[in-house]
Amino acid sequence: MQGFDPKLFTDFAGRVGHGGSLGITYVDHGEDWVELGLEYAEKLIGVTETGVIASGPIISLMDMATSMAIWVRLGRFRHQATLDLRVDYLRPAVPGRRIIGRGECYRVTNSVAFVRGVAHDGDSADPVAHVTGTFMFTK
Numbered sequence: 711m712q713g714f715d716p717k718l719f720t721d722f723a724g725r726v727g728h729g730g731s732l733g734i735t736y737v738d739h740g741e742d743w744v745e746l747g748l749e750y751a752e753k754l755i756g757v758t759e760t761g762v763i764a765s766g767p768i769i770s771l772m773d774m775a776t777s778m779a780i781w782v783r784l785g786r787f788r789h790q791a792t793l794d795l796r797v798d799y800l801r802p803a804v805p806g807r808r809i810i811g812r813g814e815c816y817r818v819t820n821s822v823a824f825v826r827g828v829a830h831d832g833d834s835a836d837p838v839a840h841v842t843g844t845f846m847f848t849k
Contacts, residue, residue: 714781714782714784714785714786714787716736716739716744716778716781716782717736717739719778719781719787720734720735720736720746720778721736728770729770729774732748732754732767732770732771733748733749733751734746734747734748734770734771734774735747735748735749737810739778739779739782740782741782741783742779742782742783742814742815742816743779743782743812743813743814743815744775744778744779744782744812744813745775745810745811745812745813746771746774746775746778746810746811746813747808747809747810747811748763748767748768748771748808748809748810748811749808750763750805750806750807750808750809754767755805760802760805761805761806762802762803762805763802763803763805763809765797765799765839768797768799768803768809768811768829768838768839769795769797769839771809771811771829772795772797772811772813772827772829772839772841773792773795774811774813775811775812775813775827776795776813776814776815776825776826776827776841776843776845777790777792777813777825777845778813779813779814779815779825779827780815780818780823780825780845782815783815783818783823784818788847788849789847789848789849790823790845790846790847790848791845791846791848792843792845793822793843793844793845793846794843794844795841795842795843796841796842796843797839797840797841798839798840798841799838799839800837800838800839800840801836801838802838803829803831803838804831804832807831807832808831808832809829809830809831809838810829810830810831810832810834811827811828811829812827812828812829813825813826813827813841814826814827820847821846821847822844822845822846822847823844823845823847824843824844825841825842825843825844825845826840826841826842826843827840827841827842828840828841829841
C-alpha cells in the first residue's frame with residue numbers, strides 16, 4: 711500500500727466528478743480491500759413515495775470501491791476499465807441510512823483484476839447487494 715492512499719484519492723474524488731456528485735466518502739481499507747460510504751440524500755432517491763435510494767448510486771459506489779481495492783492491492787494507481795461488474799441487488803436500502811460498500815481484489819494477472827464486494831446499510835449480515843467483477847488494465 712506504499713504508493714496509493716485511498717483516503718487521499720477519495721477525498722479528491724468526493725469533491726469532483728461522479729464521486730463528488732454522489733457524495734462518496736472514504737471509510738477504511740486494508741491490504742486488498744477498500745470501504746467507501748454513500749450518505750443518504752434526497753437527490754439519490756429512486757421512488758419518492760418510499761424514500762429508497764435508487765440502485766444506480768449503489769452500483770457506482772461498488773464500482774469505485776472495487777476499483778480502488780485493485781489499486782490498494784497493487785500499491786499504486788493503474789489505468790483500468792470495468793470489463794464486467796455483476797450486481798445482485800438483494801433488497802432496498804433502508805431510507806435514511808448510510809450505505810457502506812466494501813470492495814475486495816482477490817486476484818491480479820498481467821491484464822485483468824478480479825474483484826468482489828458487498829454493500830450494506832449497517833447490517834453486513836443482511837446486505838443490500840453483492841458484486842463480482844473484472845477490470846481490464848489499459849496501460
